[in-house]
Each structure stands twice: as C-alpha cells, then as structure tokens.
Amino acid sequence: MNKDPGDEQAMSLEFSLESLNFIRAGEASSELKQRLNKLGFRPELVRRAAIAAYEAEMNVIIHAEKGTMKVEITPARLLVLVEDEGPGISNIEQAMQEGFSTASEAIRELGFGAGMGLPNIKRCADDLEIQSTPGRGTRLKITINNEQR
Amino acid sequence: MGIYYHSVRLDREKCKGCVNCIKKCPTEAIRVRGGKAEINETKCIDCGECIRICPNQAKIVVTDDLEKLQEYEYTIALPAPALFSQFKPETEPAVILEALMRIGFDRTFEVAVGAELITQAIREEILLKREKKPYISSACPAVVRLIQVRFPGLVSHIIRVRAPMEIAARMAKEAAARETSLPLSRIGAFFITPCPAKATAAKQPVGDDNSWIDGVFSMNTLYRELHHKAKSVTVDARLHQATGLGMGWGRAGGENKAIGSGSLLSVDGIHSVVAVLEEVEKSGMGEIDFLETQACVGGCIGGPLVVQNPFVSRVLIRKMAEKYGRKPLSIPEEQTAKMVAGGYMATSKIIQPRPVMQLDEDIGRALSKMVLLEKTLQSLPGLDCGSCGSPSCRALAEDIVIGVAFESDCIFKLRERVGILANEMVELAQKVPPAMGRLQPAAREEGIVRLFLSEVVEILDAGLKGDPVDPLRQVTGAYCSDLLSDVMANAKEGDIWFTIQTHPNVVAVASLLNLSAVVITGGKEPDPETMDKAKQENLPLLVTKTGSFEAAGKIYCFLHERK
Numbered sequence: 001m002n003k004d005p006g007d008e009q010a011m012s013l014e015f016s017l018e019s020l021n022f023i024r025a026g027e028a029s030s031e032l033k034q035r036l037n038k039l040g041f042r043p044e045l046v047r048r049a050a051i052a053a054y055e056a057e058m059n060v061i062i063h064a065e066k067g068t069m070k071v072e073i074t075p076a077r078l079l080v081l082v083e084d085e086g087p088g089i090s091n092i093e094q095a096m097q098e099g100f101s102t103a104s105e106a107i108r109e110l111g112f113g114a115g116m117g118l119p120n121i122k123r124c125a126d127d128l129e130i131q132s133t134p135g136r137g138t139r140l141k142i143t144i145n146n147e148q149r
Numbered sequence: 150m151g152i153y154y155h156s157v158r159l160d161r162e163k164c165k166g167c168v169n170c171i172k173k174c175p176t177e178a179i180r181v182r183g184g185k186a187e188i189n190e191t192k193c194i195d196c197g198e199c200i201r202i203c204p205n206q207a208k209i210v211v212t213d214d215l216e217k218l219q220e221y222e223y224t225i226a227l228p229a230p231a232l233f234s235q236f237k238p239e240t241e242p243a244v245i246l247e248a249l250m251r252i253g254f255d256r257t258f259e260v261a262v263g264a265e266l267i268t269q270a271i272r273e274e275i276l277l278k279r280e281k282k283p284y285i286s287s288a289c290p291a292v293v294r295l296i297q298v299r300f301p302g303l304v305s306h307i308i309r310v311r312a313p314m315e316i317a318a319r320m321a322k323e324a325a326a327r328e329t330s331l332p333l334s335r336i337g338a339f340f341i342t343p344c345p346a347k348a349t350a351a352k353q354p355v356g357d358d359n360s361w362i363d364g365v366f367s368m369n370t371l372y373r374e375l376h377h378k379a380k381s382v383t384v385d386a387r388l389h390q391a392t393g394l395g396m397g398w399g400r401a402g403g404e405n406k407a408i409g410s411g412s413l414l415s416v417d418g419i420h421s422v423v424a425v426l427e428e429v430e431k432s433g434m435g436e437i438d439f440l441e442t443q444a445c446v447g448g449c450i451g452g453p454l455v456v457q458n459p460f461v462s463r464v465l466i467r468k469m470a471e472k473y474g475r476k477p478l479s480i481p482e483e484q485t486a487k488m489v490a491g492g493y494m495a496t497s498k499i500i501q502p503r504p505v506m507q508l509d510e511d512i513g514r515a516l517s518k519m520v521l522l523e524k525t526l527q528s529l530p531g532l533d534c535g536s537c538g539s540p541s542c543r544a545l546a547e548d549i550v551i552g553v554a555f556e557s558d559c560i561f562k563l564r565e566r567v568g569i570l571a572n573e574m575v576e577l578a579q580k581v582p583p584a585m586g587r588l589q590p591a592a593r594e595e596g597i598v599r600l601f602l603s604e605v606v607e608i609l610d611a612g613l614k615g616d617p618v619d620p621l622r623q624v625t626g627a628y629c630s631d632l633l634s635d636v637m638a639n640a641k642e643g644d645i646w647f648t649i650q651t652h653p654n655v656v657a658v659a660s661l662l663n664l665s666a667v668v669i670t671g672g673k674e675p676d677p678e679t680m681d682k683a684k685q686e687n688l689p690l691l692v693t694k695t696g697s698f699e700a701a702g703k704i705y706c707f708l709h710e711r712k
Contacts, residue, residue, distance in 0.1 A: 040507035043302035
C-alpha cells in the first residue's frame with residue numbers, strides 16, 4: 001500500500017485552562033473548531049471534536065484548579081489530551097453515568113453541572129481513556145478517528 | 150458571472166481602497182488589492198454588512214429595472230412585510246398596495262401571507278416532528294449562506310421550508326394563471342426587497358433549483374414614487390389580506406412570535422448570529438426548539454435597502470401587527486395544512502455545506518499549511534490594522550500560505566526590511582577604497598599570524614554557542630563587517646568574522662568561505678535556526694557583549710603583538 005505523504009503531517013496545539021474563568025471558557029474548543037474547519041475535516045467530525053473538547057474544557061474550568069488541553073492533529077486522527085490538577089474522580093464508572101454530577105449549586109445555577117459532560121465526550125469520541133487520582137488530578141485522552149477520508 | 154450570483158457589487162470608481170469593509174465582513178470575503186476592494190465570490194454571502202460600513206457608498210446592490218415589467222403580460226408585486234413600516238404611521242397597508250398598482254403592477258400579493266403559511270409549516274416541524282434541536286430558521290438567506298460557509302456542521306439544522314417570498318410568488322402566480330388563463334411564463338412576480346441577500350436568493354435560491362420570482366426591486370428605489378402616489382390614492386381595503394401574524398415577520402422576533410409556542414430563541418445582527426451559532430456548535434443548545442436568526446440588526450426592517458430608521462419602523466410594525474391581529478387568517482388553516490402535507494412549503498433540495506474556508510483539499514497539505522500559517526502569524530505584528538489589504542494578521546498569514554499575499558505586504562515587516570537595508574547602505578557609504586586609505590583587515594598573511602580559538606574566547610570574554618568545538622582550531626585572520634556580500638568579497642579562509650547579524654545566512658556565508666568562527670558582537674543572540682545550522686555545519690559560533698569595534702580592535706592588537 002502506498003503511504004500517503006500526508007500521514008506524516010502533524011500539528012499540535014496547546015491551551016492552558018483556568019479554574020472558574022467563565023469569561024474565557026470555551027475559547028480553547030472554539031479555536032480548535034476553527035482550525036479543524038480550516039483544515040477541511042468533515043463537518044460531522046469537527047462537530048464531535050468541538051463538543052468533546054468543549055465538555056472536557058468545561059470540566060477543568062468547573063472542577064479543577066488548572067489544567068491544559070493538548071491537541072495533536074494528523075490527517076488520520078485527532079488526539080485531545082486534557083490534564084488537570086484538581087480533585088480527581090473517585091468513581092469513574094459513576095461519573096460516566098448520565099446525570100451524575102458533583103458540581104456545586106452555584107455552578108448549576110449557571111447552567112453547568114448537568115452530569116452530561118463525560119457521557120457526551122464518550123459519545124463523541126472513538127476512544128476515551130480516563131486516568132484519575134483523587135486529590136491529585138485527572139487525565140483524559142480523547143481519540144477521534146478520521147475514518148472516511 | 151461565476152458559479153455564484155451576487156447582488157452585492159463594487160463601484161470601482163467610488164472605492165478608495167480604505168479597509169473598513171474588510172474588517173466588517175463576517176466571512177472575510179473582501180481584500181483590498183491595487184487600491185480597490187475585491188469581493189471573493191465563493192465566500193460572499195450577500196449580507197450587506199459592507200454596504201452599511203462603506204463611507205464612500207462604493208458597495209452597491211444590483212436589482213432589476215422597472216422596465217422589466219414590460220417583459221410580462223401580467224405583473225404581480227410582492228412587497229416584503231418591512232415595506233409597510235417605511236411610511237407615516239397613518240398610512241394604511243391598503244394605501245401602499247394601491248400605490249404599487251399605480252406604479253404599474255396588475256396585482257399585489259403580500260409576502261406576509263406567505264409568512265403565515267410558513268409559520269404553520271414550521272410549527273408542525275418543530276413541535277410535532279422534533280427531529281432536530283434546535284431547528285434554525287431558513288427565512289434569512291444571508292444566514293443560510295453563512296451557515297453553509299462558516300458553520301458547515303450545522304446545515305442539517307436549517308429547517309426545510311421555503312422562504313415566505315417563494316410561497317407568496319408561487320401562490321400569486323398560480324392564482325393569476327387561473328384568473329387570466331395566461332401561461333405562467335407570461336406572468337411576472339416581482340419582490341420588493343429590503344436587502345441584497347433576498348435579491349440574490351430570488352435569482353439563485355439555496356434550497357431549490359429555481360425561484361418563482363422573476364425580478365427584484367429595491368425598497369429604496371421604489372420609495373419615492375410610492376410615497377408620492379400614496380398621497381392621492383383611494384383605498385380599497387380588500388387589497389390588504391395579511392394578518393398581524395405574517396406582518397410581524399418584518400422585525401426581529403416576529404417569526405418566533407408567530408410560531409407562538411415552544412422554546413424559541415431570536416437573534417439578530419450577523420455578528421450576534423455568529424456568536425449564537427458558535428454556541429450551538431459547541432454545546433448543542435438542545436434545550437432550544439427553534440432559532441430565529443436574522444442577519445440585520447432589528448430584522449428585515451434593518452435591511453441595507455430600507456429608508457426608515459429601523460427603531461421607528463419597529464414600533465410601526467409592532468403596532469400594525471397588533472392592529473391587524475392574528476385572525477382570521479387570509480388562507481384558512483385547513484387549506485394550509487393540506488398544502489403543508491402536500492409538500493408545498495418544503496424545499497426540494499437538501500442544503501449542502503460550502504466549506505470554502507479550508508486551506509487545502511487534502512488534509513495533509515492543509516496541516517503543513519497551517520503549521521506554516523501559525524509560524525508566519527508569530528512574525529506578524531498582531532495589530533490587525535488591515536493596511537496589507539487582509540482583514541487581520543491571521544487572515545494575512547492565511548493569504549500568504551495559500552499564495553495570494555506576501556510577508557512584505559505587511560507595512561511593519563516592510564519597515565523592518567527597509568531598516569536593515571538602510572543600515573547596509575550606511576555601512577556601504579562609509580567604505581573607503583584602499584587607495585584612499587582603507588585599513589586592511591588584520592593579519593592578512595595567511596599562515597604567518599595565528600591564534601587559537603580558545604584564545605579568542607579568552608580575549609573577548611566570549612561564550613561559545615552550541616557544542617564544544619576544537620579549542621585548538623586555528624585562526625589566521627579576522628574580518629569585520631555586517632554586509633554579507635562584503636564578507637563574501639573580502640574575508641579570507643581561516644578568518645574569524647565579527648558581525649551583529651544573527652540570521653542563518655551568516656552561517657551559510659561563513660561555511661562557504663571556510664571561516665574559522667563567527668563572533669556575534671554587541672550582546673546579540675543568534676536565532677535558533679542560526680544555531681541549528683551552525684551545528685550542522687560544524688561552525689563555531691561565539692557571542693560577546695563587546696561591540697564590533699572594540700572586539701576587532703582587541704584581536705587586531707593581539708595579532709600585531711604576536712607578529
């Protein structure tokens with residue numbers, strides 16, 4: 001099989017995420033989305049990536065102290081790595097259930113913390129890995145494959 | 150005309166090449182080239198933002214001439230709801246319709262009636278079918294095209310109903326054909342438009358192959374005559390058919406008010422629409438049933454082709470909508486329901502995305518271009534001044550990587566380069582030919598005078614960049630210049646070279662001449678690329694805080710003492 005020269009092309013982006021900064025919240029995923037559109041990924045894939053990145057970004061902003069989002073883009077797939085220093089998730093299985101949330105009342109009043117974040121990410125991702133140490137932080141690895149290229 | 154018809158055009162005579170329009174365009178479709186604005190056909194969505202902002206009235210809307218009425222045996226005027234809010238509060242809708250007849254139309258049919266029918270089709274779709282959340286209104290063609298171009302992922306959310314003007318045109322023409330027994334081709338339907346977006350949609354609809362509308366007249370060109378004729382007409386109240394339900398569509402929020410129930414959001418102004426659509430792309434906004442989206446602030450009454458102040462017309466249209474109420478509808482509900490079921494309101498085509506913003510058709514190549522784009526952007530000043538003719542530094546970087554602009558288009562980059570050139574010229578001017586006493590660079594006689602690189606480091610208190618090199622490397626002479634071609638001409642093999650230049654070309658010159666080392670003076674740091682290249686070429690790169698004059702002097706003295 002001939003190897004597509006495009007396969008070697010890669011680009012990485014990095015964003016820093018700030019706790020409870022609702023003014024800048026969503027900027028990272030917005031920027032990611034714009035770039036993916038510019039790169040010519042299918043609208044459906046861009047949509048999934050934008051939603052997954054947004055939910056992951058919001059999780060850091062709502063729950064953690066601070067964090068980073070790193071994105072690696074190749075023609076074949078997107079890898080979104082979100083790492084934070086925060087309370088961690090004590091029971092990942094429980095956190096994956098729709099509706100389960102540990103967000104405070106104040107956060108919920110802003111319309112967040114519906115317990116949809118992680119399930120939403122899982123729905124949008126082809127693969128989702130979660131590693132978490134309670135009291136230390138959480139690491140999310142979201143893979144989205146560009147199958148129909 | 151290319152693939153896309155556009156009603157927004159440029160009057161080259163009037164365009165002064167200022168940068169107002171490029172910065173206002175929601176799809177970054179305009180560049181200034183050769184002192185004139187250029188509109189990119191595939192990106193332009195005919196929203197008319199550039200018409201509003203242009204201080205020289207150089208952006209114009211092309212509509213039809215009234216003479217076009219002569220081409221048809223029977224003509225119908227289709228006034229947009231916004232038309233009725235352009236006159237004095239006491240001017241009845243029937244008076245305006247009568248004035249249209251006096252201009253030369255055989256019949257009028259209010260687009261508001263089409264809006265009433267569409268309202269029912271939307272209600273069914275969003276409240277009964279509920280397939281998508283949120284549905285996005287298809288009424289404003291500028292927004293529909295904005296979604297195709299900038300939000301390709303959201304095209305499936307656009308509700309599949311035709312525009313009110315299309316429904317109105319079709320109903321009016323079919324009725325006229327029945328009454329006059331004329332073939333449809335002899336009947337002309339003419340839309341009175343508040344905006345270029347609808348003028349374009351009438352020539353080239355998005356959800357259908359063909360339009361039922363045969364021509365478009367701009368509201369502001371008909372205004373004077375309508376205003377004049379309206380003073381003298383006698384009124385036949387039956388002329389006015391629409392209810393407040395359809396008439397209210399002319400202002401922002403009117404469409405939602407007509408739909409009445411469900412979770413409805415209304416947003417007007419193209420930049421606000423962009424913000425809401427971005428929100429939909431991110432968080433989904435699944436709690437909303439329907440988004441009414443209007444490119445113009447205030448809705449159609451804020452269109453670029455209206456006459457009245459939109460805040461005044463908003464009050465007028467609201468009062469009119471209240472006065473004419475919601476019932477009885479001009480077309481009975483059962484009949485509308487039949488039309489909806491029969492597909493009268495549905496567009497024939499699925500709206501396709503038009504992702505024209507991408508860097509390359511191939512994702513791999515697009516990635517390379519984006520890496521380059523980001524790097525280019527870093528080197529631009531970030532002022533978004535627009536002087537280069539692109540709307541922002543990012544847009545210029547994009548134009549550079551796709552090959553339609555140059556880095557030197559940026560006046561700040563240009564100034565930097567002029568500065569470097571000027572310095573070189575000053576130096577050249579200071580050169581004196583040998584006959585007039587130019588000092589020969591020190592220690593020309595190769596092999597006679599030598600020192601070691603380690604000694605140079607010591608004398609100049611210099612730092613060695615990169616990997617340690619042989620400290621016993623021999624230095625046979627020295628040359629001091631910042632002009633590369635001068636070095637090429639005059640430096641000798643084995644020389645060390647004093648310069649304040651830090652770019653990678655320095656390494657290229659030094660290795661071409663087999664110089665023994667490069668000493669960057671005055672405390673300047675070599676660029677990272679320069680260091681990489683020096684490492685590749687195995688060229689020692691020294692840096693010293695000492696200036697060129699002093700550094701060269703020290704080495705000169707040292708060499709001569711040795712001699």
